[in-house]
Amino acid sequence: MQVSKVTSLVSCAHPAVDAAKVDAVSESLINVDEATDLAEMFRLLGDPTRVRILFTLLEAGELCVCDVAAVVGATETKVSQAMRILRTAGAVRNRRDGRNVYYRIHDSHVRLLLDLSRQHLAHGADEGPA
Amino acid sequence: MQVSKVTSLVSCAHPAVDAAKVDAVSESLINVDEATDLAEMFRLLGDPTRVRILFTLLEAGELCVCDVAAVVGATETKVSQAMRILRTAGAVRNRRDGRNVYYRIHDSHVRLLLDLSRQHLAHGADEGPA
DNA sequence: TCGATACCTGCATAGCTGTGAAGGTATACC
DNA sequence: GGTATACCTTCACAGCTATGCAGGTATCGA
Numbered sequence: 500m501q502v503s504k505v506t507s508l509v510s511c512a513h514p515a516v517d518a519a520k521v522d523a524v525s526e527s528l529i530n531v532d533e534a535t536d537l538a539e540m541f542r543l544l545g546d547p548t549r550v551r552i553l554f555t556l557l558e559a560g561e562l563c564v565c566d567v568a569a570v571v572g573a574t575e576t577k578v579s580q581a582m583r584i585l586r587t588a589g590a591v592r593n594r595r596d597g598r599n600v601y602y603r604i605h606d607s608h609v610r611l612l613l614d615l616s617r618q619h620l621a622h623g624a625d626e627g628p629a
Numbered sequence: 630m631q632v633s634k635v636t637s638l639v640s641c642a643h644p645a646v647d648a649a650k651v652d653a654v655s656e657s658l659i660n661v662d663e664a665t666d667l668a669e670m671f672r673l674l675g676d677p678t679r680v681r682i683l684f685t686l687l688e689a690g691e692l693c694v695c696d697v698a699a700v701v702g703a704t705e706t707k708v709s710q711a712m713r714i715l716r717t718a719g720a721v722r723n724r725r726d727g728r729n730v731y732y733r734i735h736d737s738h739v740r741l742l743l744d745l746s747r748q749h750l751a752h753g754a755d756e757g758p759a
Numbered sequence: 760t761c762g763a764t765a766c767c768t769g770c771a772t773a774g775c776t777g778t779g780a781a782g783g784t785a786t787a788c789c
Numbered sequence: 790g791g792t793a794t795a796c797c798t799t800c801a802c803a804g805c806t807a808t809g810c811a812g813g814t815a816t817c818g819a
Contacts (some may be wrong), residue, residue, distance in 0.1 A: 515699045516729060516765095517692075524689045524700050529750060534677040534684070537746055542675030546777075547664040550671070554664070559654045562647075564796060569645045570654050577778070579797060584777095598786050598795050599646060608749060615745070616667055619738060620659060646795095676807075694766060707808070709767060714807095728765050728816050 540608065543588050548573060549581050556591065556604050557613050563599035670738065673718050678703060679711050686721065686734050687743050693729035 515521045529537075544550055551571045556562060562570070568578045582602055585591040592605040604610050645651040659667070674680060681701045686692060692700070698708045712732055715721040722735040734740050 515696050517696055520689060520692070521696050521699045524685055524692075527688055528681065528700060529684055529747070531677060531681070533750055534680045537750070538675050538677045538680045541671045541673075541680075541742075543671075545668050545672030545675045547661060547668045548777080550664045550668045551658065551661070554659055555654055558657055559650060562650070562654075565794095566645050566647055566651050569651045570658060574779085575796070576780085579795095580778075583797080595785090600796060611745075612671075612742070615741075617659070620663055620667070678807080695764095704809085705766065706810085709765095710808075713767080725815090730766065 539588070543585065543590055544609070544612065546581075548577065549585060552578060552581055552585070553590070553604065553609065553613055554617070556602060557610065557617075561594075561601045561603040563596075563601050565599065567602065669718070673715065673720055674739070674742065676711075678707065679715060682708060682711055683715070683720070683734065683739065683743055684747070686732060687740065687747075691724075691731045691733040693726075693731050695729065697732065 544553070548571070552567055555567055555570045559566075559570075564575055564578050564582065567582075568575045571578070582591065582593070586593060586602075588606075590604065590606045590609045591602050594601045594603075604613075674683070678701070682697055685697055685700045689696075689700075694705055694708050694712065697712075698705045701708070712721065712723070716723060716732075718736075720734065720736045720739045721732050724731045724733075734743075
């Protein structure tokens with residue numbers, strides 16, 4: 500897979516400025532499928548409503564739709580719609596108990612990202628250069 | 630800010646199932662602005678093209694548009710458009726050197742998230758439950 | 760000055776996304 | 790059974806997004 504056939508494995512419009520570097524980076528670059536999966540996960544966190552819902556679940560552990568709606572200050576419909584997206588993506592999981600449906604975070608990567616983000620929000624959201 | 634006026638600070642449609650829990654979580658929940666900023670950042674990483682571009686820059690350190698296009702296998706226009714979005718959001722920064730414009734990652738949070746993601750991709754993308 | 764190169768910028772557009780309204784389903788209680 | 794609660798789903802739609810095309814700007818070499 501992916502032999503080092505210099506600059507021929509990439510469909511370049513121009514002759515590359517630094518062919519060696521281009522080839523080197525091409526070798527170690529994640530493939531399109533991995534990038535797509537990763538992007539899909541980030542896109543899931545790319546909505547304020549979903550972010551607040553997830554943080555709510557992160558804090559509470561498990562909560563029914565009704566209570567999540569109360570916490571984030573949104574309608575049940577809105578929360579339910581968001582939950583469907585999160586559930587379909589595998590980020591959360593639900594459990595029925597009587598009339599209520601309880602949701603909790605299921606994906607460990609999502610949990611990790613949320614935790615990390617909260618830490619960064621906690622000790623000053625400094626936007627210092629890398 | 631945010632006094633504990635139980636269940637009155639949230640506009641609940643129904644009476645909450647667990648009012649105490651709702652109030653407790655409401656107190657510690659990030660506010661809408663923070664959630665919006667966070668979501669905006671995640672949304673920036675929610676596109677495969679941008680993800681691959683950023684990983685390319687993460688690996689190479691600095692690269693001109695031409696070479697990035699060659700690495701990710703996209704047109705210069707596509708890369709340029711993506712760069713504009715990343716630049717506007719503050720994720721990358723550019724530097725002109727003659728005819729070429731070199732880009733590099735500027736945002737430390739973005740860099741951290743990418744690094745973390747790559748690690749998770751590295752040792753098996755296990756989707757085990759949290 | 761005259762291309763050529765490297766990159767950028769509208770413009771148009773197909774496709775996606777978040778949101779609300781209306782109505783449906785499942786469970787509990789009388 | 791009948792009604793209320795809690796949640797879900799379908800439908801519609803305004804707004805956004807990624808992408809390609811055509812043309813523009815900046816720099817270099819002759």
